[in-house]
Amino acid sequence: MDLSTLNNFKGHSLPLAEQIAERINQLIIDQRLTENDKLPTEFELMEILNVGRSTVREALKILVARNVLEIKRGKGTFVTKNPGINEDPLGFAYMQDKIKLAQELIEVRTHIEPWTAYLAAQRATEADIKELCGYCDRVVDLSLLGKAHQDVDKAFHECVAHCTHNRVICNLTPIIIYSVQVFSDISESTLRRKTNISHRQICDCICSHDPEGASNAVMAHLDANRNYWEELWRGI
Amino acid sequence: MDLSTLNNFKGHSLPLAEQIAERINQLIIDQRLTENDKLPTEFELMEILNVGRSTVREALKILVARNVLEIKRGKGTFVTKNPGINEDPLGFAYMQDKIKLAQELIEVRTHIEPWTAYLAAQRATEADIKELCGYCDRVVDLSLLGKAHQDVDKAFHECVAHCTHNRVICNLTPIIIYSVQVFSDISESTLRRKTNISHRQICDCICSHDPEGASNAVMAHLDANRNYWEELWRGI
Numbered sequence: 001m002d003l004s005t006l007n008n009f010k011g012h013s014l015p016l017a018e019q020i021a022e023r024i025n026q027l028i029i030d031q032r033l034t035e036n037d038k039l040p041t042e043f044e045l046m047e048i049l050n051v052g053r054s055t056v057r058e059a060l061k062i063l064v065a066r067n068v069l070e071i072k073r074g075k076g077t078f079v080t081k082n083p084g085i086n087e088d089p090l091g092f093a094y095m096q097d098k099i100k101l102a103q104e105l106i107e108v109r110t111h112i113e114p115w116t117a118y119l120a121a122q123r124a125t126e127a128d129i130k131e132l133c134g135y136c137d138r139v140v141d142l143s144l145l146g147k148a149h150q151d152v153d154k155a156f157h158e159c160v161a162h163c164t165h166n167r168v169i170c171n172l173t174p175i176i177i178y179s180v181q182v183f184s185d186i187s188e189s190t191l192r193r194k195t196n197i198s199h200r201q202i203c204d205c206i207c208s209h210d211p212e213g214a215s216n217a218v219m220a221h222l223d224a225n226r227n228y229w230e231e232l233w234r235g236i
Numbered sequence: 237m238d239l240s241t242l243n244n245f246k247g248h249s250l251p252l253a254e255q256i257a258e259r260i261n262q263l264i265i266d267q268r269l270t271e272n273d274k275l276p277t278e279f280e281l282m283e284i285l286n287v288g289r290s291t292v293r294e295a296l297k298i299l300v301a302r303n304v305l306e307i308k309r310g311k312g313t314f315v316t317k318n319p320g321i322n323e324d325p326l327g328f329a330y331m332q333d334k335i336k337l338a339q340e341l342i343e344v345r346t347h348i349e350p351w352t353a354y355l356a357a358q359r360a361t362e363a364d365i366k367e368l369c370g371y372c373d374r375v376v377d378l379s380l381l382g383k384a385h386q387d388v389d390k391a392f393h394e395c396v397a398h399c400t401h402n403r404v405i406c407n408l409t410p411i412i413i414y415s416v417q418v419f420s421d422i423s424e425s426t427l428r429r430k431t432n433i434s435h436r437q438i439c440d441c442i443c444s445h446d447p448e449g450a451s452n453a454v455m456a457h458l459d460a461n462r463n464y465w466e467e468l469w470r471g472i
Contacts (some may be wrong), residue, residue: 021301029329061294065257065301066322082327085303089325090407091318093265104402106414111351166340171326176404 017058020049024059025068028079039069039077082171090175099233106229109176110222113157116173117214120163121206128163129207135159136203140196156199163206198224253294256287260295261304264315275305275313318407326411335469342465345412346458349393352409353450356399357442364399365443371395372439376432392435399442435459 005195014022024045033039045056060077063069068083095101124132135156142149154177161173198221203212247410260281269275276284281292299305304319329335345369360368371392378385390413397409434457441449 025329026268032332034330050449058297061297062301065298075410083330084322084324084327086320086322086325088320089322090404091320094270094319095263095403101403104404107402108408112348115347167331167337168326168342168344172344172408172411175408 016051017055017062020055020059021062023049024063028068028083033079034083035079035081037079038075039079041076077152085171102229105176106226108223110226112169112172112176113222114163114215114218116164116169117202117206117218118211119166119169120160121209121211121214123165124163124206124209128159132156132159132194132203132206134164136199139199143196153199156203160202160206239439246377253291253298256285256291256295257298258286260299264319269315270319271317272316273315275315277312321407338465341412342458342462346455346462347456347462348405348408349414350451350454351398352397352405353438353442353454354447355402355405355449356396357445357450359401360399360442360445364395368392368399368439368442372435373437379432389435392439396438396442 024039025050027033028039039045039060042053042056042060045060046053049056060069060071064071067080067086069077070080071077092101093221120128135152138152139149139156142152154174157177158170158173161170164170198217201217202214202221205211205217260275263269263284264275275281275296278289278292278296281296282289284330285292296305296307300307303316303322304318305313306316307313328337356364371388374388375385375392379456392409393413394406394409397406400406436455437453438450441453443449
């Protein structure tokens, strides 16, 4: 039942720095290091791993590139918030035909997000509800002021996912709402207003533990999005 | 509608090698380089990007660590099959409590995979069907011989996803069937036999364009898995 073997996948034919990177990675997993936990110093790692300084440095750079570690100047090397998860884990940036990609994303979101909201409404704790309402208020406030609210919007969706208490859903959600970031820039105030109303509905249904209501509210939210985009695409 | 801006996210406060890595990444996206496409040489990149050799090298290493590029000795630097997608994009390896993780994965698979099979049955082309039957036969052959068949099993599931012609589903599937790799090692022959029967059913339903049948067959497949694991967990 141990996933750690997957980190040894690449075996011994790897360059030394890669091998050391895998060993440091394993150390992070074994010692259950998480967000903001500090790694041993370069010198300590040289001792532990019995390699030279340049190899340790190169290994750390590899783990920084993989978003496992971050180096804070003058402070040391720390584990990131979501180790191993990068900004675009499904490689959308490399896909051609972004309009088709947007349609594909909406298809997937329409299947996953109403279900996520359903589970959220069933499982949200009091603390979850408080947090969710906070994000909902902030999204509304910011958009009424005409200010950018992508980050809070994303946080709202991530919080809904968190309410399911399923970590796979939590980590999947930012990927499929990736589109929020991409599309918010060019969304118009009409859509924004509609979005706020549906956000509030989603939030209310989760708070009152109404799974069907939450699911339907998300579906309506996505329908509004889809209709908006389809009109836009027709105009292209 | 352009996702490329996401690659410039981190802005200019980055170390030079990181900035150059982002520019090379953008070059790959702009020039639509895909699997096995060769990158310009180090010297050409030095000219194009107006930086020294060590910076180019460090930038290339960053993109190798991110699975965007691979260096083939004596041949040059090439774009990978799935640029930007690593082996564990949701960072499962870093999560504690693997039994809970397995349960969370099954919950997500139960929601996504029957739907995937449904769409696959609706959309599979003749070529898709031929490929799918091939994988199905190979999984059965290998397991009858008692040989490891995780790779072909994974390929079968990925092929079902491919039949949907939705690239987001295609890229999501390997993540949620990640568990196949993890759990196959310890699966017993009983489960294996059941798996083969349900694989065949899934394949048959997709081939005959029967969405409900395909969806039900996957659900049965996952139920068998879940029952098997629940019994195992009870015994722990």
